[in-house]
Amino acid sequence: MGTSLKELSKKPEILTGGHRMCAGCGAPIAVRQVLMGAPDGVQLVVANPTGCLEVSTTIYPYTSWNSSYIHCAFENAASTLSGAEAAYQSLKKQGKIKDDYRFVAFGGDGGTYDIGFQALSGALERGHRMVYVCYNNEAYMNTGIQRSGATGLGTWTTTSPHGTESFGKTQNRKDMTAIAAAHNIPYVAQASISHWRDLVKKAQKAFAADGPAFINVLAPCHRGWRYPMEQTVELAKLAVQTCIWPLYEVDNGKWNLTTKVSKKKPVEDYLKIQGRYAHLFKGEKHGEVLKRIQENTDKEWEKLLQICGAE
Amino acid sequence: MAVNFKDINKTVALVGTDAVAEAMRQIDPDVVAAYPITPQTAIVETFAQMVADGKVNTNYVPVESEHSAMSAAIGASSAGARVMTATASQGLALMWELLYIASGLRLPIVMPNVNRALSAPINIHCDHGDSMGARDTGWIQLFSENAQEAYDNTLQAMRIAEHKDILLPVMVLLDGFIISHAIDRLDLVDDDVAKKFVGQYKPEDYMLNASQPLCVGAFDGLYGYFFEFKRQQEEAMRNSVKVIQDVGKEYGAVSGRPYDLFESVGLEDAEYVLIALGSAAGTVRSEVECLREQGLPIGMIKLRVFRPFPAKELAAALAGKKAVAVMDRSDTFAGGMGGPVFIELRSALYEEEKRPLLVNYVYGLGGRDLPVQLVNQAATELGEIAKSGQVKQMVNYLGLKE
């Protein structure tokens, strides 16, 4: 399976045009790249928790999915899909169906880090052969930009607003990728839509894994992050270049840094073009948070380099 | 040709949970996703052992919560599998939103629910508050009087759920501890007979059909067709009355134990009637039979099917009766309206020209015992109501310390 753009251009589109995600949304880019990593000749069952992707791709009587698809509720994409996978294993073993299937869930960070966390952890622990992809835009965007466990320190959202007494979100995001890795499943990765080859390769490995795989893909949302929509990929790239979103994988327990960053850009390069951080650039009061974000980023990056045995 | 049911049935002594597990073994569902909870746990334990011993083909998914149990059941059923799960009380409550999704997606999932009180305060004993709370979730609900019925209902539930005019999930209800944990004598039908009765499941629409990929759970949009889908669901529920009766008859033909929407004692000459469901029906029956021997014009109805509610049929059965007492093992907290069965029955009789007097006895909450003396007390009061033509108090608490 190649990863040249020429080869990828020949892959059938599982997600069709005619979906109703916002113009310039990062999520469908993530979906397209992940599905380009699906093996040829297999059937797919896709699951979504409730969220932007779900409400925009399956508005009755239309579906944008050229595959089987299920949406059940918000907190249970992983458990719902694990049931479908269990059905497949059972029916296949009994000889009741012949085709080969793969199972893939696309959940937002709300449906993954927060409300869907338990169902995801359970499904990973049980070892279902499925790929769970978090298209991570760092807040609840479907309900209008509320903070989630994936929202970073200092971020403005409608439920972590800044004001005289607040600089935005007061907590750091949780490290969901590492939490997934702690389930000791065959494959875990952190990826970004900007680094398409890296992501497609990770998807290929995830689909090939003989058990659960988890990919956390940064997929910027210009509505919630407040930047010009044509810069969605650019933002994802800057997140990698500033090391705020490092790219790595945990392949059968082995941590590998998949994208080296030789000249780390300052986080301000990434933050200043986003309206959700504009308050941090207005005066001393909140400006000190920028320093904390940089320190956190440096600390996490160093830790990652160490775990990966990289320099 | 005459059937010798002795050859078909095997008499065994089992607790209710094992009786249900036996039915599950005979059904051999493709997927069971379940989570333990008292007093249901023994069902999934017994079944897990059957899986471990290779007695079934089932893929058993030991999920991390009831929420995931029903979610996985929905995923598996949508994929095209025959699916079962089991729960009780808090577990059922945790499944709440998914109960609606299972019925809304029209998935024929069968779930025994071992009736147990809902917290707070936490209480592990029997009442019907859990499943009565789920009465409007679009599930068919079959109540069982004993282990035999829990077993029989489970086999029939699969047929009812998968009927092409129905395609609704079915809850089989059995009283916690009273049925689930008491050893009972019952007859199991032969494996071959059971398998033939239940039949193969051939889903019409399913996700694992490569020739026609399926989108399940689409968003209804902003001005969609939700109303239309709900009307379809109600239609399926209406259709299920006849299907439940047909399946009950057919089951009678293969097992010697026919089933209907409800069964009765002495309705032909009774002037007043007690209505009960679940295990209490046994106690009520023995008392009613005893009183009839003494010459009292009393009868009883044991309600088996609570959803769909057999309103027309009950109204017809109660036509001309002077007074009816409804026994409810849960309350609705509606502020004096009484228990759920009472409310439904009262509504069902509204159209009748000559309505019987109605009285409600809420009993047995949190597992409070229902000794025969209490049934006698209710029967006596009911007799007085029939005679005097007056209901002094519509809603009564039977066995409450007061």
Add this chain to the structure above:
Amino acid sequence: MNWDIKDIKDWDWRKHPRGGLIRDAGNAKKFKTGGWRSARPLWDEEKCVQCLICHIFCPDCSIKTKDEKMTGIDYDFCKGCGICAYECPHDAITMIDEAEARKKEEAEEGRA
């Protein structure tokens, strides 16, 4: 399957598929989102080096390809986000005002 949903707004409740199932996978292709555009990407074939970067980044599957080559933009679905223009390493895609582009088109159609 090719599901005819022309009159779906008028359907009797009995006519809808049970539970809102959709048996026509990918039928959103019939739902054109091109009308959302306020800007239109214009592709300059001359400048294009066929690197296919635009294809991998388009959120709306609107970069048409054939035999490993970019062949144009699918205006039926393109929402005019400008990502392709921003990411094209060879400035082979430029964004123009959609309303003006339409006016021009209409004028040309009128002439033809």
